[in-house]
Structures are given as structure tokens and as C-alpha cells.
Amino acid sequence: MKAVVFDIGNVLIQWDPHLAWLDEMGSREAVAEFLTRIDFQDRNLRADGGENFTDLASELDDAEDRRRLGVYVERYAITVPHKIEGTWQVLYRLKEQGTPVHAITNWSAETWPVGVGAHPELGDVFGVTVVSGQERLLKPQPKIFHRLCERAGLAPENCIFIDDGLHNVEGARAVGMDGIHFTTPQALEGALIERGLL
Structure with missing residues (x-):
């Protein structure tokens, strides 16, 4: 899967x-x-x-x-005032059908707890969350993608990575993941439908 x-x-x-x-x-x-x-x-x-x-x-x-x-x-x-509601709808649809969802974020170790305080869902919606500031690793370094795979028990080729930064998507592809460059929730939905995930 x-x-x-x-x-x-x-x-x-x-x-x-x-x-x-x-x-x-x-x-x-x-x-x-x-x-x-x-x-x-x-x-x-x-x-x-x-x-x-x-x-x-x-x-x-x-x-x-x-x-x-x-x-x-x-x-x-x-x-960090607002959720991007359309993306959350996609995420919850994935979870409801049993697709594992994880996260890799370039985010300061100092500001991450503040972000989770503002949006508590971030603290429990993902199976594994890799926060760059806590790991002292940054996307698109290969090690941060491998760290997620190690913790989630996944091979890179079994991951589809979504990011608004094309350089990060290319970094994920370089380690063997599929990558989707995020532009809008609607485009993301279409890309996941194309891959048979929705």
C-alpha cells in the first residue's frame, strides 16, 4: 500500500x-x-x-x-492563521479509506509547538511527523526523507510526497519517492486520483 x-x-x-x-x-x-x-x-x-x-x-x-x-x-x-481546508478534506478522505498519512516539515523546533497549539490536529493526524528543527535536518536533504521512512517502516518507493516547494519534491524523487508539487487542493486531488489513491 x-x-x-x-x-x-x-x-x-x-x-x-x-x-x-x-x-x-x-x-x-x-x-x-x-x-x-x-x-x-x-x-x-x-x-x-x-x-x-x-x-x-x-x-x-x-x-x-x-x-x-x-x-x-x-x-x-x-x-499561521488558517487551515487550507481543501487539502485537509483530501487528507481526511485518505485516512478514512485506510491510506497511511505522514508528514515531513521544515519547521523550527521553537515554533512547532506554537503551531500545534494553534492547530491541534497537527499533533495527532499523522502516523509519523518529522520536524526538521527537531532533527537538525532540512528538506531536500536525502537524510530527512530516509528518517521518515525508517520511522514509518516504509520503503521510499511506497511513498507519495506532497510539497509546495518544487526543490523539495525533486529531493523526494531523488531518494525514490513519487512526488506531487502542490499548487491547489483541487490539483492535488486530481493528481491523487490519477495515481489511484482517491
């Missing part, structure tokens, strides 16, 4: 880091300028790989930038 392995951010849960500072800074443009200035994308990826935001903030020269990044974890819940 095939198992379906989900990414979480922007597949099952909307994530928008701008929201952490929008009320304080007043506009998405102002927040975007701040995120660019501190190279948030790179620092966030480092956090996903196991670093903590206090240390990442301490590297910044500007005191206000340090303060802002330093409060990110406590504000994290407002950056």
Missing part, C-alpha cells in the same frame, strides 16, 4: 511571516523591507535546521531589528 507524506506549511496551514509584525509596522511593505534587510528567509531556514531565534537575532547590528526578530516566536501563532 502506498503512503502519502505531506508537507505542512502552505499545503495544510497558511504561513505568512509578515503577520508577526504587521500591527506594529503598519503595512506589508514596511514589514517586507524589514524581512529583506535582516535576510529573514535565510535566518528562518537556519531555524528550521535547528538554530534558535534568540541567537539569530543577536547577530543583527541594529537594536530594533534584534528586538523585532527576538519576539518572533512569541508572535508566531498569528503567522
